[in-house]
Amino acid sequence: MNILIIGGGGLIGQKLARALAQNGTLRGVPITQLTLADINDPAPIDAPFPVATARCDIADPASVAATVTDKIDVIYLLAAIVSSHAEEDFDAGMSINLFGTYNVLERCRILGTKPVVVFTSSIAIYGGEAVDPLGDHSYPNPQTSYGAQKAIGEILINDYTRKGFIDGRAFRLPTISVRPGKPNRAASGFMSSILREPLNGQRATCPVAADFEHYYLSPRKCIENLIKGANLDAADLGQNRVMQMPGRTWSIGQMIAAMTEVAGPGPATLIDWTPQPDVQRIVSGWRWDIHAEKAKRLGLTADDSFQDNIRHYLTDDKP
Amino acid sequence: MNILIIGGGGLIGQKLARALAQNGTLRGVPITQLTLADINDPAPIDAPFPVATARCDIADPASVAATVTDKIDVIYLLAAIVSSHAEEDFDAGMSINLFGTYNVLERCRILGTKPVVVFTSSIAIYGGEAVDPLGDHSYPNPQTSYGAQKAIGEILINDYTRKGFIDGRAFRLPTISVRPGKPNRAASGFMSSILREPLNGQRATCPVAADFEHYYLSPRKCIENLIKGANLDAADLGQNRVMQMPGRTWSIGQMIAAMTEVAGPGPATLIDWTPQPDVQRIVSGWRWDIHAEKAKRLGLTADDSFQDNIRHYLTDDKP
Ligand SMILES: NC(=O)c1ccc[n+]([C@@H]2O[C@H](COP(=O)([O-])OP(=O)(O)OC[C@H]3O[C@@H](n4cnc5c(N)ncnc54)[C@H](O)[C@@H]3O)[C@@H](O)[C@H]2O)c1
Ligand SMILES: NC(=O)c1ccc[n+]([C@@H]2O[C@H](COP(=O)([O-])OP(=O)(O)OC[C@H]3O[C@@H](n4cnc5c(N)ncnc54)[C@H](O)[C@@H]3O)[C@@H](O)[C@H]2O)c1
Secondary structure, eight states: OEEEEETTTSHHHHHHHHHHHHHOEETTEEOOEEEEEESSOOOOOOOSSOEEEEEOOTTSHHHHHHHSOTTOSEEEEOOOOOHHHHHHOHHHHIIIIIHHHHHHHHHHHHHTOOOEEEEEEEGGGOOTTOOSSBSTTOOOOOSSHHHHHHHHHHHHHHHHHHTTSOEEEEEEEOEESSOOSSOOSOGGGHHHHHHHHHHTTOOEEEOSOTTOEEEEEOHHHHHHHHHHHHHSOGGGSTTOOEEEOOOEEEEHHHHHHHHHHHHOSTGGGGEEEOOOHHHHHHHHTOOOOBOOHHHHHTTOOOOSOHHHHHHHIIIIIOO | OEEEEETTTSHHHHHHHHHHHHHOEETTEEOOEEEEEESSOOOOOOOSSOEEEEEOOTTSHHHHHHHSOTTOSEEEEOOOOOHHHHHHOHHHHIIIIIHHHHHHHHHHHHHTOOOEEEEEEEGGGOOTTOOSSBSTTOOOOOSSHHHHHHHHHHHHHHHHHHTTSOEEEEEEEOEESSOOSSOOSOGGGHHHHHHHHHHTTOOEEEOSOTTOEEEEEOHHHHHHHHHHHHHSOGGGSTTOOEEEOOOEEEEHHHHHHHHHHHHOSTGGGGEEEOOOHHHHHHHHTOOOOBOOHHHHHTTOOOOSOHHHHHHHIIIIIOO
C-alpha cells in the first residue's frame, strides 16, 4: 500500500500521517510507503515504513506529474487555501482549489492506474438558497469562492469516478475544533481560538454572541473518518461519491460550558467578549442544520460530546 | 445595446439572433450591434441593426479575448458540445464545456465591464441520487460528463456574479423538441426525429416504448425565455442565478397523438418501432419529474400543449 498525502504539511495531513504510521495498514493492506507532498516542506513523520517528503504545487501540472506516479494506490487530496484567503485572492483560489484539484485528477486519468482519491470538501458548499436541513443531497449554493471551488471539486470527483479514472470519495468536513497551533486565515478561526488560547493559559477574543451555533468535529475524529473513508468499499458508495462527514451542532455557550466541565472555571475567564460586526456578517451566512446520513450509515462517526473535543485537544495537542 | 452570441451558429443561437432582429430591443434598449461568434462560420442574419459574424473557439483564451470586448453589454454563452460527444471525447468536453465557459467568464472579470451573461445549462445536471421532484434546488448528481460540465458552469456563473464580475443568469434547458434540421450527436435525437422526419414525409425510428416520458420545450418558447432571461432584473434573482427553464413532461405516445391531431393520421404511420437497448439504457437514467418554480414566478413559460410544439415546427421550421 503506497499512500500519497497532498497537503501533507497541513494540520490534517500531519495528523493523518501520524495515524497511518500508528495503524501500519490501510484498506486492510500493510503500508509500504507514505509520501507527504506540500507546497511548503512538510515536517517528517516517524513510522515503521519509509516516509518521503516532496515539494509539490498542485497548481502546476508538471509538479503534479512529478509527484503523482503510477506506484501510488491511495491519494489524500487535502491541499487547499482556506476561505478568507480564496475570497481575497480569487486567482489563487481558482488555481489551487479548482485547477489544482483538476490537475491531480487529470494526472490520475493519464496514468490509468485508478487510485483511490480521498478529497476534503467543506460545509462551505452549503449556503444561499439551499433549504434546511442540509446534507448529502443539498443544493450547493455557496456564498464564498472557496465553497464554489469545493463544490466543483465534488462534481469532478464524481465524474472522474463514474468514468473509471479514479475511485473517488469526497467528504464535506465540518469545522474542525479544537484546531491546534496558530490561528489561520479562516474566518472560522475564533471557533478554535476561544478554547485553545484559554486552555493554553492565554487570553482570546470571541467576536460573536454565546448563542451562535455551528457544526463541528474534533481533529481526532476527522482523521478516523478520513481513514474509514479510504477503507470504504466502492460497491457501497452508489452513484454519489460525495457525502457529509458527521459532526455535531453546538453553540459557543455549550462549547465553553464543556471546556469548564473538563478543565475547570479558569479558562472561560480568559475570554473577552468583543462583538466584531465584520466577522458576524460573514459567519451569520454559515449553515449548521447539517446531517450526515450516508456517512453514518457507512460507519463514520462524530464526537460523542464537546467535552470529548476538549479532552482530545488536551491529550493530543496542548503544547 | 451590444449583444454577443457565442455559439451563434447553432440551432438556438440562430433562432435567438432572428428573434432579436425582429424585436430590435433587449433589456428595454435598442440593439445597436449583434455579433454571432462560433467555431464554425455562423450563417448571417438580416436585421435592422449591424450584425457581425466572428470565428471564436471558447477553448482558446486568446480567441475569447479577441471576441469578448469591453463594448459588449450582453453575452449569450451557448457554445457547447452535446452529451454523447462529450461522453465519447472526455478531453473535448472538458476543454469546451468546462474551460470554454471559464475562459469567457475570466475574460469578463479581466475586462471589468460586468456584462449580463446568459448561460444555457441543461436538465442533464439531474441524475443519480438526486431526489424527485427535481427543480431549482435539486442536488446535481449528473451521470454524464456533459451534465457534470454544465453543473460546474452553473456554480461558476453564481460565483462570478456574487463577486460582481458579471451579471449572470443560468437556465437549465428542457430537451428541445421539435428540433429542426439534421439529427445531432445527442442521445435525445430521436425525441425530435420521430416527429420531424414524419412531418417532413420521411420514415423515422423510435428506439423506446410509447410510455417513455421526458421534459420538453419548443425552440420558439426556449428563445422567448432566453430573451426574458436577459431582461430579468438582477434584484429579483436572489442568491441563486441558476434556475430550471419551464418545460412540460410528455410521453412519446402523447407527442405522437398531438402530431396526429395537428397534422392528420399520415405522419404516425411513418414511425418504425425498433427497440434499441443501448439508447434505452442511456435515456432510462434521464429525469422528467422536473419543476421550474423560480422561472415561472419570474414570468418564463412553457408551451401550453404539445400540439403547440408541433404547430411551431410547421410554422417556423418545416423545410
Ligand atoms: N480544518 C477545517 O476546519 C476544514 C474544514 C473543511 C474543509 N477542510 C479542508 O481540509 C483540507 C485540509 O485542511 P487543513 O485544516 O489541514 O488545512 P491546512 O491549511 O492546515 O493544510 C493545507 C495544506 O495545503 C498546502 N497547500 C496549499 N496550497 C498548495 C499547493 N498549491 N500545492 C500543494 N500544497 C498546497 C498548505 O501548504 C498546507 O500545508 C483542505 O482541503 C481544507 O479545505 C478543512
Ligand atoms: N437543444 C437542446 O435540447 C438543449 C438542451 C439543453 C441545453 N442545451 C444547451 O443550449 C446551448 C445551445 O444548444 P443548441 O441546441 O443551439 O446546440 P448546437 O449544437 O446547435 O449549437 C452549439 C454551437 O456551439 C458551437 N461550438 C461548439 N464548440 C465551440 C467552441 N469551442 N467555440 C465556439 N463555438 C463552439 C457549435 O459550432 C454550435 O454552432 C448549448 O449550450 C446546449 O448545451 C441545449
